[in-house]
Amino acid sequence: MYTNASREGKMNSENHKSFKVLRGLLLAAGSQAILAPVGAFAQDTEAAAPEVAGERRSLDTxxxxxxxxxxxxxxxPISISAFSGESLEQGQLTTLTDLAQVTPGLAFNTFQPGQPEISIRGIGTKEDGAGASxxxxxxxxxxYVAARSASNVDIFDLERVEVLRGPQGTLFGKNSIGGVINYITRKPDDEFRVRVRQTVxxxxxFDTAAMVNVPLTGNLFTKLSFSRRAFEGYDRWIGPGQGDEIGGNNLFAWRAQALWEAADDLSVLVSLDGADEELGNINRQPVGSAGPLHDCGCASDPIAVDIALGGADSVRTxxxxxxxxxxRNVFGAMVEINKDFTFATLTAMGAYRESEYYFSHDDTGLPPSPVVDLTGSNGNPNDLLLGDPSIGFTFDNSDIVWEDSQQFTGEIRLSxxxxxxxxxxxxxxxSIEEIDRTEGIFFTALADASLDPNYAAATMLFEGxxxxxxxxxxxxxxxxxSLTAGGRFSYEEKExxxxxxxxxxxxxxxxxxxxPPTAGEDSWDNxxxxxxxxxxxVDDVLIYGTVATGFKSGGFTGAATTAAGATTPFMPEEATNYEIGMKGDxxxxxxxxxxxGFYVDYRDLQVTRFFQxxxxxxxxxxTENAADAEIMGFEGEFTALLTDNIEVGGFYSYLDATFxxxxxxxxxSGSGDFTGNTLRQAPKHSGGGHVQYIHEFADGHGSLTANVNVKYQSVSFTxxxxxxxxxxxxxxVGDAWLAWNSDNDKWMVQAWVRNFTDEVYRTHVFTQRGNRIAFGTFAPPRTYGLTLQFSY
Known part of the structure; x- marks a missing residue:
């Protein structure tokens, strides 16, 4: 077996040396407090500046x-990480991928932009079909956002983001077996405000964002915000487009809101939002080959092809x-009405969301060999399958996805x-959902006697x-x-x-x-x-214990090989979470x-596999149901003010998740026994930390804030x-930033660097051919820039 570990190791060796020095300095400065969460600092940014003279600074929440x-x-009494919108912007955190860098227990992989794979405490979903939850x-x-292709929300002008870990089976619309990520937007108010932010x-x-909040009358307030993010790719094409950069992106997102305070006890919020995004290419890289045929050093060996054609020296080619x-195009509309009574508040919400998504990418990142007739009618196929690797990859293939979705949701509650x-x-x-999804799989070099490269497409029309x-x-x-008890009865139907x-x-x-078109349907309750x-x-020290259950409805395999496989449902999965915790100031x-600390009894897992x-x-x-799994873990977060100017913090997560x-x-291989294996996206160890220092200049010349933060994740399986x-x-991975703020907070100038050691690490891996060849995507290299912000 040959893998690209040597290539990655060579590129990382010097980075690890410098990083060890940095970690030593951080540990010396903050001892174990350095292992406290980046997330904790994010929660407390409202207390980011020292208090007025004579007062000691304290942590806010x-x-x-x-x-x-x-x-x-x-x-x-819930495991929750909450991040203010301001802190996420300070850290240049703009996507779900970034959010996973600062949240204990949260892992995020992406097969392609419309197929995010989110896992909390080892509980996640790989099935990307329309018929799965x-x-x-x-x-x-x-x-909630029904279509996975529309779930990666742009982070700008948010009030906060809340990440709830563990089953949330009682209070949230669709039952959540793993957790909830809730983006809370900043609502209009009665103060005129303008904010403009520019990043290069x-x-x-080249990112531009702006917000204007305009009170139209004494009880009608409006707000409009937008964010445009654009960059050229950081990978170089050494194929037909010799020297071209690939992988860039161009996003324009907007939100318009109006808040009408019709009376002291009645308010109406109307919110519209949308996004249009041009998605750049994904640079797949061969990362491993083994077993019969694919370890031959020939045209059927992706590693050998990569080497022969000059792509093995860098993952950036x-x-x-x-x-x-x-x-990707997204639109949403929401109306929320709140009416206060003497004893309770009545909330009524109605929302509509739609999205359109298209994406095509090369699964292998390699060029195809000449067409191979696998039937042998046009000559011995082994002449090409075992040919020189310089002719291209015989098993090259591409993946193409079209998806359209619509959803209506409504909720009424009395609190x-x-x-x-x-x-x-x-x-x-x-809720009502409609998702139409087609996934095409194109083998560019494999054919039958017709010599037409093999192409097939699976379509699912879903209503739920x-x-x-x-x-x-x-x-x-x-x-x-205090004692808390709650319950939810759910009924779901899918066709x-x-x-x-x-x-x-x-x-x-x-x-x-x-x-031909074949129908299937089923329903479940829980x-x-x-x-x-x-x-x-004592004051400010809370201990708690919870037992909570969660449920995820059954569904249908999204790109099944046969009609029977497509229309045979897999069953629901259930989890019971036992947890004890402490929160203390x-x-x-x-x-x-x-x-x-938590223990999860996880039953009837829905497991998605691509296998031979x-x-x-x-x-x-x-996608089939596993018998059950057992998940045990521990999470710790803390933040400390060493002085009024120095803050350290961090988090650590331990996870033992096995089938x-x-x-x-x-x-x-003849085996389907996975008992004792580790769940997907369940790294045993993860943690991070930050150090932040604030210096106040004399004579009203503002303040300077410096922040260095790191995140570690151990090996995880996909x-x-x-x-x-x-x-x-x-x-x-490490990030850092340095920002100057004026005394009146009108001006902010920030210099920042992300992945400052230029760490080369994978963000997703998938295998083909009976798990004998593997291809991965890699995180961005070191990036840096300047941000200027004006607020009025």
């Missing part, structure tokens, strides 16, 4: 709505035959607003509906001891029509077989519940420590078979 009411993050809900102002950076990065890419010992919320939820009723209540037994087309090489089955107890041991709120059955020469997509009694469909080719190796 952010207000969250994780229990459908406003509470401080430190008072909620996500383990983690991505929401905007409480409205390496690789022709691209050898594919075309500069692919795509586009108590009394100051008594009982706090409660009851409500109902409903869901209704739920929920209630949760907290009762304060004493001033310090699909699936068909596969093979316009070329119809006699050659490589992944999909042709079949009752999820939660019970919790929390006790404030100490030393006059200058030290914050949050700890949690022992009775077939073709690959096959399948129990999982006997899946056998692959070409497939359930734990194939050694199908891994994301351990990596450590």
């Amino acid at each position: 952010i207000v969250v709505t994780a229990q459908k009411r406003e509470e401080t993050a430190q008072s909620v 996500d383990s983690t809900l991505v929401m905007v102002d409480g409205v 950076g390496k690789y022709d990065q 691209y050898l594919g035959e075309e500069d692919n890419g795509g586009e 108590s607003n009394s100051s008594g010992p009982l706090k409660w919320v009851v409500g109902a939820f409903g 509906s869901a209704v739920a009723a929920f209630a949760q209540a907290t009762y304060d037994l004493t001033d310090r001891l 699909i029509v699936a068909f596969n087309e093979m316009p070329t090489s119809p006699s050659l089955l490589l992944v999909l077989s042709a079949f 009752f999820s519940w939660k019970a919790a107890i929390d006790y404030e041991v 100490f030393l006059d709120s200058r030290l914050r420590v949050n700890l949690s 059955p022992p009775t077939s020469g073709a690959g096959e997509f399948i 129990e009694n999982f006997f899946g469909t056998p692959d070409i 497939n359930v078979d734990n194939n050694p080719l199908d891994v994301i190796p351990e990596h450590t």
Whole structure:
């Protein structure tokens, strides 16, 4: 077996040396506090500057709505990381990928821009078809995003982002078995404000963002914001477009809101948003080959082809035959009405969202060999399959996706607003989704006797509906001891029509077989519940214990090989999460420590695999239910003010996530026993830390803030078979920034650098041909730039 580990190792060796020196300095400065969360600093940016003379600075906290009411993050008996919009902008964090860098337990991989793979505490979804549900809900102002292709929300002009870890089975619209990522936008208010932000950076990065808040009358307020982000690619094409840069992006996102305070007890919020994005090419890289045929040093060996054609010296080179890419268009509308009564507040929400997505990319990042007739009718195929690697890759293939989605959601709830010992919320939820999705798989060098390269496309037309009723209540037994109980009944129904087309090489089955439109449907119901107890041991120190269940409905395999596979549903999965935790502020709120330990009993996991059955020469997509899994873990976060000017913080996450009694469909090796294997996207260790220093200039000349932060993640697998080719190796990434702020906060100038050690690390890996060849994508290299912001 030959892999590209040596190439990655060579590029990283000097980076690791410099990084060890940096980590030593950080540890010397902050001892164990350096391991506290970047996320903690993000939560506390409202206290980022020293207080006025004579007052000691203390840590602030952010207000969250994780229990459908406003509470401080430190008072909620839930594992939650909350980040202010300001702190995310300071750190140049703009996507879900960036959010995973600062959140314990959150892992994010991307097969392509429309197929994000989000995992929280090892619970995630690989199935990208229209007929599947996500383990983690991505929401905007409480409205969940049904289409995965539209879930990567741009981060600008947000009030905050809340990441809830563990099953959220009672209070959120669609049941969430893994967790919730909720983006809360900044709402209009009665003050005229303008903010303009401009960033320039390496690789022709040019980002412009602006916001204007205009009160039209004494009770009608409006706000308009937009964000344009653009950069040229950082990879070089050494194929037909010799020397061209690939992988750039161009995004324009906007949001318009109006808030009408019709009366002291009645408000109406209307929100519209949209995004248009031109998506650049993905640079796939061969990262491993093994086994029969693919370790031959020939045209069927992707590593050998990469070397022969000059692409093996750097992961920043691209050898594919075309500069692919795509586009994404998103639109959303939401109305929220809040009516206060003496005893409670009534909230009614209605939302509509739609998205269109198209993307095409070369799965292997290599050019194809001349066309190979696998039937032998036009000569011995081995002449090319075993040919010189310089002729190109015989198993080269591309992936093409079209997806259109529409969704309607509605929720009505009643929340108590009394100051008594009982706090409660009851409500109902409903949704309707329509998703049409086609995925085409094109083998550019493999054909039958017709010599037409093999192409096949799988289409699914999906309609889904869901209704739920929920209630949760907290009762304060004493001033310090509280009990919480909640439940949700859910019913979901899914209908699909699936068909596969093979316009070329119809006699050659490589992944999909042709079949006419075939219908399938199923429905599921569930009752999820939660019970919790929390006790404030002393002021500002809370301990809690919870038992919560979660549910993810069944569904249908998105790109199944046969009609039977496409229309046979997989079953729901369920999880029960047992958790204990502590949240504490100490030393006059200058030290914050949050700890949690959890055990998850995870049953009937929906496992997606692409594998080669022992009775077939073709690959096959399948989603099937594993028996169960066991997840145990620990998460710790803390932030400390060493002085009024120096803050350190960080997080650590330990995760032990293994399959129990999982006997899946056998692959070409003859085995389908994955018992004892580690779950996908479940790194055993991850952690990060930051150091921040603030210097106040004399005579009203503003302040200077310096921040250095790092994130480490241990090895994680991207497939359930734990194939050694199908891994994301351990990596450590560091960012830094230096910002000057004027005394009146009108002006801000920031210099920043991301991935300052130029770490070369994978962000996604997938295998083909019975897990004998592997291809990966890599994170951006070192980038740097300047940001200027004006606020009025």
